[in-house]
Amino acid sequence: MTTQDGKEELEAQFAQWRQYVLRRKELQPLDADELEDHLRGSVDELVAAGLSPDEAFLVAVKRMGSLDELSREFAREHSERLWKQLVLSADTGGPVAATRSRRDLWALVICAVGAAVSVKVPALFGLSLEDDGSFYARNFALLALPWLAAFLAWRRKASRPVIAALVALFALGAVAANVYPLLDTSQSLVVTSIHLPIALWLVAGLAYVADEWRSSRRRMDFIRFTGEWFIYFVLMALGGGVLSAFLFNTFKAIGILPEEFISYWLLPCGAAAAIVVAAWLVEAKQSVVENIAPVLTRLFTPLFTAALLAFLVAVLWTSNGIDVEREALILFNLLLVVVLGLLLYSLSARDPLAPPGPFDRLQLALVVSALAIDVLVLLEITGRITDEYGGTPNRAAALGENVILLVNLAWSAWLLLNFIRRRTPFAALERWQTGYLEVYAAWAWIVVLVFPPVFNYV
Incomplete structure (x- = not known):
């Protein structure tokens, strides 16, 4: 040479x-x-x-x-x-890395077992999954997510002020879930059961970012962590379903029906432990899911874009209004959250220095379609509240969430458009999304703490 x-x-x-x-x-x-x-x-x-x-x-x-x-x-x-x-040495890091890995494994075991045991602790006080479903609906996140937060705080070596904030916020969630007199048939119970896990997941996010909670970069890391955690959790849930099916049918073949064990022990305890295990997998096995997640994002973005555009065409063609009853509201809000999740995760996986390309234009189409659907839902909810049915906890929560999503999607569309036109750097879109996490956290806590007494716990 x-x-x-x-x-x-x-x-x-x-x-x-x-x-x-x-x-x-x-x-x-x-x-x-x-x-x-x-x-x-x-x-x-x-x-x-x-x-x-x-x-x-x-x-x-x-x-x-x-x-x-x-x-x-x-x-x-x-x-x-x-x-x-x-x-790379044989142990990929020497004695220090090996010791750290063993400590992580022990922390994982302790927190996963703690989460699984916590799910069964209420049974010691006469509260069963079969007879006290409303209690578990309100408290399941409180039984499992503190262990996730503990694992993440240990991993990040969180400072005492951060740990104190975590304890205070989980205690506040416990008070909101159990002090208010929420009836099993009340809408306030439903909105609390939906929004409290969201609020507590963002509390776990505080454990993830630890002392760098003001850092936009660390917040984007948490967004990426959330997406990867979800993928691992779903994969583990599918595996758990297969395990349950095999367990049920093999024991059934010898005349034993393990239905009660599966329903009241294996599934709830396994789900709680999987919340922590999935976090450990993200932390320890990132290279695996980092190869899968961007592919899934690029696969489902065009599919959801096509589905949303088809829905808008159908609305215009039939001139039918959107049903805003509880199930429909939950469905549409989940749809908008999925769209936002696709946007967030694609942002976290994108090279910030890469120039705008066709996929960015596809994302803009997805966001604009979701924005149009959000406007239709908002108009329908506002009309029902003011003209016909009046306010309920479900509709009020849906109204607030759709307004919050509207603002986020509208400004995201504007920033994406300017990025595609090379007038705004990609970093501006990242900063907008990471800063908006505080809005979601504030709204979730408002729904959990303020809505039940405002609506007289109905």
């Missing part, structure tokens, strides 16, 4: 390394410049000491691997190069 060929090969390796670094959402271009400058300086020193450029690059990456986890991850991904052998 000539000297010129060696230089070209070296520059190609620098370019590949820089491209990988810039894919990390937590790094800005200036950070990448600083890392690359450090790497180049190390390579120059090694070349001056007599190594070839290719050898110098490999050794420099090895040195950075001991200083920076980025190089270790880079070596994992590019396993076809010698970097994997140079940067």
Whole structure:
């Protein structure tokens, strides 16, 4: 290889390394410049000491691997190069990493078992899943999510003020769920059962971001964590369903019906434990789901866009209004949340430095379609509240949520449009979404704490 060929090969390796670094959402271009400058300086020193450029690059990456986890991850991904052998040892991190891994595993076991046991603790006080379903509807998140928050806070080494805030917020949720006199048939029970898990999930988000709760970058990491956690949880739920079916039918073949064990022990305890286990999988096995999640996002975005456009065409064609009864409200709100989730997760998985492309235009179409449906639902809810039926907890909560979603979707559409037209940086859209998490948290707590007494607990 000539000297010129060696230089070209070296520059190609620098370019590949820089491209990988810039894919990390937590790094800005200036950070990448600083890392690359450090790497180049190390390579120059090694070349001056007599190594070839290719050898110098490999050794420099090895040195950075001991200083920076980025190089270790880079070596994992590019396993076809010698970097994997140079940067990764057999235990992928030595005694310190192995000790950390064992501690994480013990923390996982303790928190998962704690969540599973917590689900059965109310039974010691005479509260059963069969006879006291409303209690579990209000409290299931309170039984499981504190253990998730504890695991995340331990992982992040959260400070005492953050831990105190977590304890206070979970205690506030427990008071709201159990002090108000909510009847089993009341709408206030329904809105509390829906909104309290949302509020408490965002409390778990505080444990995830820990002392960096003001950081837009860390909030986007939590959004990404939420999407990946959901994928793992669904996969585990499907596996649990298969396990339950096999368990039921194999025992049935010998004359034993384990229906009660499955319904009152395996499924609730397994679901609570899976909440923590899914979080551990996200933390420990990110590379697996990071390859799956973007593919799922790109698969379902066009499908949901087509479905929403077809619905709008049907509304215009038939001139039929939207039914705003409770089940329909929940359905439409879930639809809008799914659309928002697709947008959020695609943002978190996107390269912020990449130019706008066809997929961004498809996302804009999806957001605009959801925005149009949100407007139709809002008009129908407002008309029912003012003209015919009056206000109920369900309709009031749906009205507020649709207004919040309307603002989010409208400004997101505007930012996406300007990004596609190259007038707004992609970072502006990220900051808008991460900042809006506080709005969702505030509204969820308002519904849980304020709505029941305002509507006389009906």
